[in-house]
Amino acid sequence: MAEATQLDAPASAEKIAIDGFTEEGENLSPFNEGTVQHGAKKHSHGDAPVIPEASRGERLKSYKLADFAPLNGREEDWRFTPLKRLRGLHNQPLTGTGPTVEVTGATNVLVETVGRDDSRIGSASVPDDRVSAAAWEAFTEATVVTIPVETVADGDVQISINGVDEAPAAQHLIITAERFSKAVVVLDHHGKTTLAQNVEIVVGDGAELTVVSVQEWDDDAVHTSTQQAKIGRNAKFKHVVVSLGGDLVRMTPSSLFTGPGSEVEMYGLYFADAGQHLEQRLLVDHAVPNCKSRVTYKGALQGQDAHTVWVGDVLIRKAAEGTDTYETNRNLLLTDGTRSDSVPNLEIETGLIEGAGHASATGRFDDEHLFYLMARGIDEKTARRLVVRGFLNEVIQQIKVPALEERLTDAVERELAAGNI
Amino acid sequence: MSTLEIKDLHVSIETEQGARKQILKGVSLTINTGESHAIMGPNGSGKSTLASTIAGHPRYLVDSGSITLDGEDVLDMSVDERARAGLFLAMQYPVEVPGVTMTNFLRTAKTALDGKAPSLRHWTKDVKEAMSQLRIDADFAQRNVNEGFSGGEKKRVEILQLELFKPRFAILDETDSGLDVDALKVVSEGVNREHSKGGMGTLLITHYTRILRYIKPDFVHVFVDGRIAEQGGPELADRLEAEGYDRFGTPAAASVDAPAGA
Ligand SMILES: Nc1ncnc2c1ncn2[C@@H]1O[C@H](COP(=O)(O)OP(=O)(O)OP(=O)(O)O)[C@@H](O)[C@H]1O
Ligand SMILES: [Mg+2]
Numbered sequence: 226m227a228e229a230t231q232l233d234a235p236a237s238a239e240k241i242a243i244d245g246f247t248e249e250g251e252n253l254s255p256f257n258e259g260t261v262q263h264g265a266k267k268h269s270h271g272d273a274p275v276i277p278e279a280s281r282g283e284r285l286k287s288y289k290l291a292d293f294a295p296l297n298g299r300e301e302d303w304r305f306t307p308l309k310r311l312r313g314l315h316n317q318p319l320t321g322t323g324p325t326v327e328v329t330g331a332t333n334v335l336v337e338t339v340g341r342d343d344s345r346i347g348s349a350s351v352p353d354d355r356v357s358a359a360a361w362e363a364f365t366e367a368t369v370v371t372i373p374v375e376t377v378a379d380g381d382v383q384i385s386i387n388g389v390d391e392a393p394a395a396q397h398l399i400i401t402a403e404r405f406s407k408a409v410v411v412l413d414h415h416g417k418t419t420l421a422q423n424v425e426i427v428v429g430d431g432a433e434l435t436v437v438s439v440q441e442w443d444d445d446a447v448h449t450s451t452q453q454a455k456i457g458r459n460a461k462f463k464h465v466v467v468s469l470g471g472d473l474v475r476m477t478p479s480s481l482f483t484g485p486g487s488e489v490e491m492y493g494l495y496f497a498d499a500g501q502h503l504e505q506r507l508l509v510d511h512a513v514p515n516c517k518s519r520v521t522y523k524g525a526l527q528g529q530d531a532h533t534v535w536v537g538d539v540l541i542r543k544a545a546e547g548t549d550t551y552e553t554n555r556n557l558l559l560t561d562g563t564r565s566d567s568v569p570n571l572e573i574e575t576g577l578i579e580g581a582g583h584a585s586a587t588g589r590f591d592d593e594h595l596f597y598l599m600a601r602g603i604d605e606k607t608a609r610r611l612v613v614r615g616f617l618n619e620v621i622q623q624i625k626v627p628a629l630e631e632r633l634t635d636a637v638e639r640e641l642a643a644g645n646i
Numbered sequence: 647m648s649t650l651e652i653k654d655l656h657v658s659i660e661t662e663q664g665a666r667k668q669i670l671k672g673v674s675l676t677i678n679t680g681e682s683h684a685i686m687g688p689n690g691s692g693k694s695t696l697a698s699t700i701a702g703h704p705r706y707l708v709d710s711g712s713i714t715l716d717g718e719d720v721l722d723m724s725v726d727e728r729a730r731a732g733l734f735l736a737m738q739y740p741v742e743v744p745g746v747t748m749t750n751f752l753r754t755a756k757t758a759l760d761g762k763a764p765s766l767r768h769w770t771k772d773v774k775e776a777m778s779q780l781r782i783d784a785d786f787a788q789r790n791v792n793e794g795f796s797g798g799e800k801k802r803v804e805i806l807q808l809e810l811f812k813p814r815f816a817i818l819d820e821t822d823s824g825l826d827v828d829a830l831k832v833v834s835e836g837v838n839r840e841h842s843k844g845g846m847g848t849l850l851i852t853h854y855t856r857i858l859r860y861i862k863p864d865f866v867h868v869f870v871d872g873r874i875a876e877q878g879g880p881e882l883a884d885r886l887e888a889e890g891y892d893r894f895g896t897p898a899a900a901s902v903d904a905p906a907g908a
Contacts, residue, residue, distance in 0.1 A: 557744060557745060588744045590744070592704065593741045594741060594743045594744075596701075596703055596704070596725060596741075597737070597740065597741045597743060597791075598743065598746075598751070598755075599724070599725040599726040599729070600701050600702070600725055600726075600728075600729055600734075600735055600737075601729055601751075601755035601758070601759070601807065601811070602726050602729035602730045602755050602758040602759040602811075603726055603754055603755055603758045604726050604758065605726070607754065607758065611745075611746050611750065611751070611754055612743065612744065612745045612746055613745065614745075615745035615746040615747060615750060615790075616744060616745030616746075617745075619745070
């Protein structure tokens with residue numbers, strides 16, 4: 226059920242020929258066109274043309290909302306999102322108070338609430354879509370969490386974000402791991418909301434930072450979140466997205482390498498029930514040499530009109546020699562009526578890389594699987610759970626942060642129970 | 647002793663076009679624990695249909711007749727109940743199950759079959775031992791059920807389950823096809839180990855007599871066009887090998903393949 230493509234370039238300084246591109250590099254068009262669509266329902270935007278994008282690296286970035294044209298749903302980066310269900314995030318003023326933010330856990334990190342004029346605003350991010358820019362213009366104060374130089378956080382940093390109403394709102398967070406610091410930061414989203422969020426993440430030289438964003442919103446929540454990380458030299462960054470609850474959740478995490486020798490792991494796990502739209506569009510920007518990235522996202526879907534989107538953009542710029550990257554997305558369709566879009570994009574502008582590859586696969590849990598398990602004595606409900614749990618737990622195990630494993634496993638269990646699985 | 651009794655079984659399927667097609671046209675067969683039965687017959691004669699109907703695959707619709715296990719109505723049981731009652735089907739084409747490791751699958755099934763979780767220490771040892779006897783690599787334990795296994799590996803894993811689950815009746819649907827001589831031997835030894843304990847009845851479906859050199863049947867049944875056309879002892883298998891199914895006079899009847907290395 227897997228389709229995989231792998232490009233392996235030997236780690237040699239020699240000019241090497243890889244089928245399909247020159248030393249100058251080239252957009253690998255088969256990858257860029259690789260929309261994989263599964264499920265019974267036709268795409269709702271019909272045949273309307275999608276505005277093409279020359280390169281992911283050339284996408285507009287700006288702090289000004291006015292620089293972004295109003296959305297019509299045909300833009301490359303919005304074509305899967307049902308704009309009507311954004312509840313005004315894309316075309317209404319974001320004047321709500323938004324969810325509360327409470328930071329607990331580690332005692333040796335610095336937590337501040339600052340105004341718009343704080344010098345650290347903008348230290349990692351520049352909005353690259355209209356909703357992110359709208360949130361940037363609208364937020365009034367930001368929560369800043371700083372792990373000081375050479376500090377190992379003495380516990381997980383818990384950021385509890387609790388929504389109480391549905392007025393469209395903006396929120397701004399900054400997480401800074403200063404050089405040689407080490408921490409795990411967990412953003413927990415609960416309650417009801419209509420929220421456009423920007424999370425800036427700075428990973429200093431030699432720092433090791435894990436940021437986990439868990440979306441366990443109420444059923445009718447709407448949440449967009451741009452989480453951009455700027456990664457220094459010889460640093461390690463792990464980013465984990467867990468999207469379970471909410472009517473529409475759209476996560477756009479990115480990792481920008483700014484110094485050589487760094488490693489990024491980006492994980493995602495999502496479970497969409499009937500009617501839910503869970504979208505994740507990520508970018509890994511290899512702008513400097515000798516960095517490594519691994520991306521693994523897995524999702525399960527069940528129920529009428531459960532829809533998930535995964536778009537994985539990996540950009541290997543001309544300067545990024547010695548890059549090693551691999552991204553994977555797997556989806557499991559548990560019932561008919563679900564739809565999963567999976568689009569890996571790999572743009573390579575230099576041939577002098579260690580390796581670059583991707584895999585995307587969508588499989589069905591069908592009656593034959595059920596028959597096989599039941600023929601071994603396992604009842605139907607246990608059989609379904611076994612499959613979903615096993616499938617999603619594979620990601621949890623890979624994250625390798627033991628303290629998180631139990632929490633995430635529990636979150637998946639809650640979701641299975643709620644979804645009557 | 648237990649008895650699996652099939653009486654005058656008529657089974658049909660619904661074809662893709664929505665028509666109903668009769669496949670089993672009155673099959674009667676009685677198997678006791680401790681006995682070994684072989685079913686041979688040409689392609690399409692309904693052997694897998696019989697096996698799948700016993701296991702309860704929803705595709706097969708029973709029109710009339712009965713299947714009982716020590717007098718209990720098997721047709722009334724769900725698929726998992728049948729397995730818990732002691733029926734085991736080693737499938738002709740075992741399916742790949744995404745997301746579930748062999749380890750997790752085996753333990754969950756064993757727990758369901760026994761009604762309680764196996765003692766972890768003994769269980770791990772049993773699994774390891776059974777795997778090594780069947781020459782299954784230890785790393786298979788961490789792989790997803792049947793995912794990416796070769797045809798022969800899938801068959802070995804079916805027999806691994808047979809040895810670990812210890813059913814009262816094992817139905818082996820062409821477990822021998824796709825196996826080379828060495829694998830055939832390893833797999834047959836697995837079945838014989840279990841069979842020799844005396845608590846299991848075996849129904850072996852095959853096209854070839856070569857497996858019958860390792861697993862000696864007490865009875866041989868010839869399946870033709872949804873019915874048992876002839877029954878006998880082990881000598882019947884040899885006769886089929888020499889003569890084929892021609893004398894049963896069906897158009898589908900082809901000759902039995904000569905065993906490898908004959
Ligand atoms: N889905 C289906 N649609 C139509 N006919 C089917 C379907 N499934 C099975 N059959 C038919 O039922 C008949 C019996 O098939 P069955 O698989 O039981 O045969 P078999 O004896 O096991 O054959 P083989 O030796 O090839 O395994 C065949 O004629 C087959 O074509
Ligand atoms: Mg068959």
